[in-house]
Each structure stands twice: as structure tokens, then as C-alpha cells.
Amino acid sequence: MNDVLRLPAERRLADELDALRAHDRDPRPPGWRLSPRAVETFILGSNGRAYEFERDGAPARAVISRKFYxxxxxxxxxxxxxxxxxxxxxxxxxxxxxxxxxxxxxxxxxxxxxxxxxxxxxxxxxxxxxxxxxxxxxxxxxxxxxxxxxxxxxxxxxxxxxxxxxxxxxxxxxxxxxxxxxxxxxxxxxxxxxxxxxxxxxxxxxxxxxxxxxxxxxxxxxxxxxxxxxxxxVPPVEDLNDEVRIVREQVTTMLRGTTAEGALLGDDVLELLVTTFHEIRAGRTVDGVKLDRGGAVMSTAEAVAVGYQSALFASFFGRGRVEPEHVAIHLAGAAAKEGGDDLKVLRNYWEVAVKPRAARELGLWKAYYKARSALKG
Ligand SMILES: Nc1ncnc2c1ncn2[C@@H]1O[C@H](COP(=O)(O)OP(=O)(O)O)[C@@H](O)[C@H]1O
Ligand SMILES: [Mg+2]
Missing domain, CATH: 3.40.50.300 (P-loop containing nucleotide triphosphate hydrolases)
Known part of the structure; x- marks a missing residue:
């Protein structure tokens, strides 16, 4: 199954579903494979708790991952x-x-x-x-x-x-x-x-x-x-840390089994990426500065895509470590689908949000600011 691009959830997460089924003591609604509680655990995760079950007759364990934040x-x-x-x-x-x-x-x-x-x-x-x-x-x-x-x-x-x-x-x-x-x-x-x-x-x-x-x-x-x-x-993810978690988990999953598997997407770069999406979506920075908001869809799904592409880029053409510049390069393609106006939103973000942080020498913001040439339309 190594050449399959993406398995459906019930195949990809068969272990989790088997483990939940093995431990499910609550009544199941007619026709359901799991009880409502077990369905909930499948979606919201088991908080690190491992469930023991049998896989092909041998004992196995599975922690239920959180799917929805x-x-x-x-x-x-x-x-x-x-x-x-x-x-x-x-x-x-x-x-x-x-x-x-x-x-x-x-x-x-x-x-x-x-x-x-x-x-x-x-x-x-x-x-x-x-x-x-x-x-x-x-x-x-x-x-x-x-x-x-x-x-x-x-x-x-x-x-x-x-x-x-x-x-x-x-x-x-x-x-x-x-x-x-x-x-x-x-x-x-x-x-x-x-x-x-x-x-x-x-x-x-x-x-x-x-x-x-x-x-x-x-x-x-x-x-x-x-x-x-x-x-x-279904509202957009409100908590920045939740969104960081989503993007990290998704990108790691997507990279698994590819030649770019070893690419490093550090927490500091991840935070740059997610903050950008979060703030533009909200129309203001976390410090309360107003931002331009265009028609661009700055969704979590797009943040995942930018994270994934940045990791591929770092692996193919960089040193295997995602740099702020890689994020900027892919942002334009993900966010600026409608062309000029969307690019303007990004450039405004660089002026209003990135520049002051770069001036204060905050973390990677300086390198991020330098990468603004990637946003020329
Ligand atoms: N609240 C959330 N919890 C977990 N993942 C999320 C959340 N919001 C967005 N995502 C991520 O973004 C992607 C959203 O894609 P999708 O389900 O296709 O969006 P939609 O159908 O709403 O357009 C998912 O694959 C998931 O990884
Ligand atoms: Mg959809």
C-alpha cells in the first residue's frame, strides 16, 4: 500500500478503530460500529491513554489521536x-x-x-x-x-x-x-x-x-x-496553539514515507506561518494592529499546504530545514489565488506586522521580513 497517496480514514486509522471497538462497553445505536462515546473519543482523542487490543492475534496498543480541534x-x-x-x-x-x-x-x-x-x-x-x-x-x-x-x-x-x-x-x-x-x-x-x-x-x-x-x-x-x-x-480554529498543533501533525503525516520525510519544520517557523494565517484571518495582529483583509482564504487547510510545500522545498532545494524564506515563497501561491489584491494583503501584512517585529529583532521575524521579495507579483 506504499504507493497509495492517501488512505481513507477507516484504513489509515484501522488500529485506533479496532482498539476502540475492543474496549467499547457502551450501547451502540442500531447499525453503528461504535458507541457514541467511542465515536467521540475517536474524534477528540484519548489524551494519551493507550488502548490494548489484538492485531492479527498479537497484542497491540493504540493511542487515539485528536482529529478535530x-x-x-x-x-x-x-x-x-x-x-x-x-x-x-x-x-x-x-x-x-x-x-x-x-x-x-x-x-x-x-x-x-x-x-x-x-x-x-x-x-x-x-x-x-x-x-x-x-x-x-x-x-x-x-x-x-x-x-x-x-x-x-x-x-x-x-x-x-x-x-x-x-x-x-x-x-x-x-x-x-x-x-x-x-x-x-x-x-x-x-x-x-x-x-x-x-x-x-x-x-x-x-x-x-x-x-x-x-x-x-x-x-x-x-x-x-x-x-x-x-x-x-464549523468555525475557524480560534486558538493559535491548536492551529500550530494541527499544522504540525498534518505536515508530519503528509511527509511520512516521502523522500522529504526528514525535513525539519521547527516550532519557531511553524509559529511564524500559523501566526500569519491567524492574524490575516482575524484582520488584526495579536497586538491589536488593524490589517488589510482581502478575499484570500487564509484557512487552516491552506496553512497546512504552505507548511507541507515549504518542507518539500527545504528538502529539495534547501538544507532540509524549513526557513522563514521558504514559507514566504509558498504563501504567495497559496493565499494570492485571486492575484493582485491578495498579494496586496500579504504585502500590507509584511509592512504592518512583520516589519515592526523584525525591527525589535524578535526571533525569526527578521529573516521573515527579509523574504518579502517573494511577494512581488
Ligand atoms: N478545527 C480543526 N481541527 C483539525 N484540523 C483542522 C481544523 N480546521 C482545519 N483543519 C485542517 O485543515 C483541513 C481542512 O480541510 P477540509 O476538511 O477539506 O476543509 P473544508 O471541507 O471545511 O473546506 C483538514 O485536513 C485539517 O487538517
Ligand atoms: Mg470540504
């Missing part, structure tokens, strides 16, 4: 919603871990995060419910054999969580195919006679949708469909 109550509410008869809609700015949370919730609850529909203007009902193997359909007419099930069909039949990413980007009529499936918990295949044409959702079935507030149309979801969901707004 921020509002623990949000995670608990999300778990409650999933056990109820309503879907869960995670709403928020891009890069706030909506997809990340949805993947890990699905992995914990159903052991399967791959029943995923990607919402887009081009998504069709076929891609959500089912389509046909047309060769078989023409040869034999409609039959279960000729039916090609899509995620919603599969999730209802197996009693699993189905993920609908960026749901508000999908056309209305496609969104609304969810309606009957979510309220009546039944999916019909009119072409098939009798029981073959009726899929009754098994317990454990539910839907996690995600929606970006930056996309137009969050409000355009039909009110009927809105009523089928509980909405949870």
Missing part, C-alpha cells in the same frame, strides 16, 4: 444528530475541517467513509441513487443485476452514513432527490417490480452534508430539505 460540544451534537432521524449539515468557511470531520465521523460510525457524493453543478440523480449497466439492461431488461448502485442506494441498503460534499453546489432537483430518502427512508426504483424496486433504509443510515458559506446558494436549499438537517456551523 475546537468546539468539543459541536462534535457531541454532531454525534447526537447522526443517531437521530435528521441529517447533519456542516456549514462554514472553506478549510475549516468540514470534510475532514465528516470523513472521520463516517469512518467511526459506519466503518466506511467512501460512500461519498461530490456536489457540483454537473452532478446527476444517477450518481446519487443508481444507474444501469446498459449492456445488461438492453440484453435482459431492468433487473437487480443490471442496476449499478450509487452511494445513497448503498448507504440505505447497508445502514451506513452517506456523505454529500458541497451539497449546495448541486442543482436543486438533485438535492431534492434526497428528500424522500431522508424523510420516508425509502428509495424506489420504478423500473424494477415488487420488492426489488424498493430499498428500505437500514438502521445506521444517515447523511452528512457539507456546505461552504463562500459558495452561492447555501440559502437556496429548499426549505423542505433544510428541515431534514440539523445545521452545525
Amino acid at each position: 475546537g468546539d468539543d460540544l459541536l462534535v457531541q451534537r454532531a454525534i447526537v444528530t447522526l443517531a437521530s432521524d435528521r441529517g447533519l449539515l456542516l456549514v462554514g468557511e472553506p478549510g475549516t475541517a468540514k470534510s475532514w470531520l465528516s470523513e472521520h465521523l463516517a469512518a467511526a460510525v459506519s466503518g466506511d467513509s467512501l460512500l461519498t457524493i461530490q456536489g457540483s453543478a454537473g452532478v446527476t440523480e444517477d450518481q446519487i441513487k443508481y444507474s444501469w449497466n446498459y449492456a445488461l439492461l438492453l440484453a435482459e431488461g431492468p433487473s437487480l443485476r443490471a442496476l449499478v448502485p450509487a452511494p445513497l442506494y448503498l448507504g440505505m441498503r447497508a445502514g451506513k452514513v452517506v456523505r454529500f460534499e458541497e451539497i449546495t453546489r448541486a442543482p436543486h432537483e438533485v438535492q431534492d432527490t434526497l428528500l424522500s430518502c431522508m424523510s420516508d427512508k425509502v428509495l424506489t426504483v420504478p423500473e424494477l417490480p415488487g420488492d426489488d424496486g424498493v430499498v428500505l433504509a437500514r438502521r445506521g443510515f444517515n447523511v452528512i452534508g457539507t456546505a461552504n458559506t463562500r459558495d452561492r446558494g447555501v440559502n437556496e436549499m429548499s426549505s423542505a430539505l433544510k428541515r431534514r438537517f440539523n445545521f452545525e456551523t
Whole structure:
């Protein structure tokens, strides 16, 4: 599996899930692989506690890592919603871990995060419910054999969580195919006679949708469909130290098994990087100085990307240690997607926030300030 770019959560974290299952004494909602408490531990971590379990007959131990930082109550509410008869809609700015949370919730609850529909203007009902193997359909007419099930069909039949990413980007009529499936918990295949044409959702079935507030149309979801969901707004990470932790963990994971694995992303550089994102996002520095704020998405996800690319750069073209300059070089590409105005935001940051700190000879800020030539558009 060494050549796989990224494993789904249930495979990547199979040890953690097995360990939790081995210790799970609490009742599980019907159709769930874990109890609500164990799902919570999977998402919020075990605080260093190691769980013993058996891996292929041999004793093993696993510490449950923290996956989501921020509002623990949000995670608990999300778990409650999933056990109820309503879907869960995670709403928020891009890069706030909506997809990340949805993947890990699905992995914990159903052991399967791959029943995923990607919402887009081009998504069709076929891609959500089912389509046909047309060769078989023409040869034999409609039959279960000729039916090609899509995620919603599969999730209802197996009693699993189905993920609908960026749901508000999908056309209305496609969104609304969810309606009957979510309220009546039944999916019909009119072409098939009798029981073959009726899929009754098994317990454990539910839907996690995600929606970006930056996309137009969050409000355009039909009110009927809105009523089928509980909405949870996922805020950007508020605590600087949490964000440092997220970026460090993510970058370390991403580098694992690559030629850049040994690249060093020190805490001091990490702090520069995260502070930059944090302050521009907030529109002011921690000392209270006002900053320009453009349309650039300064999300944690982008901070992870800049950290990762800086580490690769340091490994390929530097001395293996990420320098402030490497961060500046990659910031422009990550943050300045809309071109000039976004670059202006960065340059303003260098003038207003970086320069005074450099003048006070604070840590690496001086080197960071020197790297401002990387921000020329
Ligand atoms: N609160 C958070 N806790 C943990 N990781 C976070 C958090 N916010 C952002 N991240 C990181 O940023 C990434 C967010 O990406 P993603 O889930 O694709 O965002 P979204 O779907 O909200 O646009 C995740 O991979 C995660 O590593
Ligand atoms: Mg997403």
C-alpha cells in the first residue's frame, strides 16, 4: 500500500478503530460500529491513554489521536444528530475541517467513509441513487443485476452514513432527490417490480452534508430539505496553539514515507506561518494592529499546504530545514489565488506586522521580513 497517496480514514486509522471497538462497553445505536462515546473519543482523542487490543492475534496498543480541534460540544451534537432521524449539515468557511470531520465521523460510525457524493453543478440523480449497466439492461431488461448502485442506494441498503460534499453546489432537483430518502427512508426504483424496486433504509443510515458559506446558494436549499438537517456551523480554529498543533501533525503525516520525510519544520517557523494565517484571518495582529483583509482564504487547510510545500522545498532545494524564506515563497501561491489584491494583503501584512517585529529583532521575524521579495507579483 506504499504507493497509495492517501488512505481513507477507516484504513489509515484501522488500529485506533479496532482498539476502540475492543474496549467499547457502551450501547451502540442500531447499525453503528461504535458507541457514541467511542465515536467521540475517536474524534477528540484519548489524551494519551493507550488502548490494548489484538492485531492479527498479537497484542497491540493504540493511542487515539485528536482529529478535530475546537468546539468539543459541536462534535457531541454532531454525534447526537447522526443517531437521530435528521441529517447533519456542516456549514462554514472553506478549510475549516468540514470534510475532514465528516470523513472521520463516517469512518467511526459506519466503518466506511467512501460512500461519498461530490456536489457540483454537473452532478446527476444517477450518481446519487443508481444507474444501469446498459449492456445488461438492453440484453435482459431492468433487473437487480443490471442496476449499478450509487452511494445513497448503498448507504440505505447497508445502514451506513452517506456523505454529500458541497451539497449546495448541486442543482436543486438533485438535492431534492434526497428528500424522500431522508424523510420516508425509502428509495424506489420504478423500473424494477415488487420488492426489488424498493430499498428500505437500514438502521445506521444517515447523511452528512457539507456546505461552504463562500459558495452561492447555501440559502437556496429548499426549505423542505433544510428541515431534514440539523445545521452545525464549523468555525475557524480560534486558538493559535491548536492551529500550530494541527499544522504540525498534518505536515508530519503528509511527509511520512516521502523522500522529504526528514525535513525539519521547527516550532519557531511553524509559529511564524500559523501566526500569519491567524492574524490575516482575524484582520488584526495579536497586538491589536488593524490589517488589510482581502478575499484570500487564509484557512487552516491552506496553512497546512504552505507548511507541507515549504518542507518539500527545504528538502529539495534547501538544507532540509524549513526557513522563514521558504514559507514566504509558498504563501504567495497559496493565499494570492485571486492575484493582485491578495498579494496586496500579504504585502500590507509584511509592512504592518512583520516589519515592526523584525525591527525589535524578535526571533525569526527578521529573516521573515527579509523574504518579502517573494511577494512581488
Ligand atoms: N478545527 C480543526 N481541527 C483539525 N484540523 C483542522 C481544523 N480546521 C482545519 N483543519 C485542517 O485543515 C483541513 C481542512 O480541510 P477540509 O476538511 O477539506 O476543509 P473544508 O471541507 O471545511 O473546506 C483538514 O485536513 C485539517 O487538517
Ligand atoms: Mg470540504
